[in-house]
Amino acid sequence: MSIALEGLPFILAGIALAAAGYFVPRPYGPALAASGLLFACFCAYFFRNPERVTPDDPKLLFSPGDGRVLSVKKENPEGGDTIRIFLSIFDVHIQRAPCAGTVEDIRLLPGSFVAAMKDEAKLNARNIVKLQTPRGAVEVEQITGLIARRIRCWVKKGDPLQAGERYGLIQFGSQAALHLPPNAKARVQPGDRVAGGLTPVAEWKD
Structure with missing residues (x-):
């Protein structure tokens, strides 16, 4: 390792x-x-x-990080469900691409530093990577927490990513989020434990 x-x-x-x-x-x-x-x-x-081998199944979207699912709900009226995952200090803090795609946009947004397990943490300082796929756009977020205040993003616009490929790191306890398009549905529920690049958290409907 x-x-x-x-x-x-x-x-x-x-x-x-x-x-x-x-x-x-x-x-x-x-x-x-x-x-x-x-x-x-x-x-x-x-x-x-850790090295991980992501299952080769283009119908699935995999967890962007290790941790516990905090919530699965529709946050954007025009999109699909958003899956939020809490990463404790004992979880692996590497973020991975949920599916294959090309980095279309990267946005680093300012915000607060609320404890990452709270609902208000979605307004914390965060980095959003938008992946364009043949089935639609998927967004993954790296979100700071009360202690975790450093986000590392290792990709840039135009980079191709494979499912499960590492793309960043959040230093110390934090949150990761996966924003699904309308044509994808979640396969997890709050309380589930997930592993980045290994656990299928959603699947394409078509």
């Missing part, structure tokens, strides 16, 4: 803190070293970037 490059500065900082602890007299030195090692281990775990 690899680690996202964005995590390396945090891991190295923890290792440096642990190393510094060996030069600090007792009783503070061992505590400092242990704290540094624990921090480095946690960051290595948090920024893990």
